[in-house]
Amino acid sequence: MKPTFAWAAVAALTLATSAPALAETLRIAGNFPVDHSSSLAMERFADAVSEKTGGDLTIETFPAMQLGGAKENVDQVRSGVVFGTWIGSAYLSRTVPELEAVSLPFAYPDRETAFRVIDGKAGEVLAEKLAERGFVALGWMELGSRNVTNNTRAIESVDDFQGLKIRLQPNETHLATFRAIGANPVSMGISEVYSALQQGVLDGQENPFSIIASRNFDEVQAHLSDSGHFFDYIVLAANKRKFDGLSDDHKAALRAAADEAITWQRETAATEDQASRQALIDTGMTFTPLSDETRAALRERSQPVIGELKERIGGELIDLVLKEAAAE
Template sequence: MRILLPLVASTAIALTAVMAEAKDTIRVAGNFATEHSSSLAMVKFEEELERLSNGEIDVNIFPAQQLGGAAENVQAVKIGTIELMWVGTAYLTRTVPELEIVGLPFQFENREQAFAIVDGPVGAALDAKMADEGMTPMGYMELGFRQLTNNVRPIAKIEDIEGLKIRLQPNETHLATFRALGASPVAMDVKELYSALEQGVIDGQENPFAIINVAGYAEVQKHVSNTGHFFDFISVVANKKWFDALDANSQAMVKEAMATAVAYQRELAAEQDAAGLAQLTGKGMTYTEVSPELAAALREKTADVAADTRSRLDPELVKLLKDEIARLGM
């Protein structure tokens, strides 16, 4: 009996280890702060999928650049070293340039218009383009309207933007927009942004109020304005080869859990955005509201950028977007 007991115990331990290894594991990477709405939504995804699968699918969430910056995560998902990621859509535009069609300057007046576009035929067409690059889109979350901050001066007129060295995402349309406004845009991964602002390497950056707040940029920036120059999305993307290899039941569970997470994030993002500006001014940032005159001047100054971007993209996609905008009465 004394001989059998250790044998039974060791067998049980080995069996437990084998069972653990047999569980499907999904690694999900993101560069957003732990308290950002998208990171909280990924926790919701983890809870939902583990519930739906009765614990047979194990989800490991890695927010806050734990598995590298945004650009690194894109490459990792594309080649399959990470199964899933959530990332600002602009980081995917160098792989899938057609995504620029939903990132044109001053394209949307509100979040409802933006989601009507990506949740419809335009979004489906973009999904097909991403599949060609080995990625399976799982949904669009809200990054939100991007707002300008800087350490030099308040932004009350277009001339105040001229000469500012502004960090932007690596998106050609975004960069061209700020060139048209007279700034000196710099493409930079988000993982380098805080230190660049702190050291004065750049003058400013642009992000939604909620991101500016949770990323701590109020500690290294003085001025903020509600320029709202782009509405930005967060793409949730899976490695296509990995997703296609899942059985149909597992695919359905992943989709259902992600749909719940995306819906949760959109609601939470709107709440965080509404509260973000008050939190920034409470931390000492000076807020300068964009006047109707400045808003009109910004649109006029960047109109050619939108036209140029459309000219570089698939004409059928451009027509599809135009038709959808007309159908929705935007």
């Protein structure tokens, strides 16, 4: 005897209501090496999300350019192909130019100042700008103070930058700053830099000490400085449409997990920075610290860049950043 349609409907409803909800997997991609503190922080983030959601959300991480380089990751998140990315903020500045306001030359005397700025009103404004372009900012990790390496000469004065072909990130303020101090900046993806240095296509590059070490640039560079010309952030950004589609509980879990992972990363990065500098010196790089006089001269030479940036993105946010950076 065949069941009636009514009984069949009841049976289907019973199965639907008794079946456990399927876990949702969210993919996030990055271009940092597997052992970089930001990649390790994302593993912590994934564990915390699973714990806080009882396994309802699973984070799958893809570090080390497994899903493409930084530009590809930005495009993937913006289109929703992947849920999120952790990425140097410079790579988002082409999409969100206002990000350049927190990457001003010689603006932060230390990391504490840099994080006071991004954790304050300036960070709130940038979160709004990111949202307008389809991203949700889940937090800001440390990429760190950027320092120049090269194969030509030790950097002791402003004149030593003259004509050096230096690789930089695709950030207009960064590129303009190095033109202002007499260098010849080249925008290039990180995956190409080692071979370009090795072949002499570039004289040098600039990165935090931890990236210089993890990318093994000491193998193809002789001179190391502590120029600290920019402080760079790593933004953990998600696709806004996908994030907004999550339940309130799941959104809260993601934010709480991000806060925990980012706190750990910032603490780890501070230790990693000094350890990496020493490791580079130990491998044989010649370390030449900049004098206060040289640093002041570089700051003065690069000031017109800030005026140009105000013309491009407006002065209100830049003035806010400079005010918060100068606050005691």
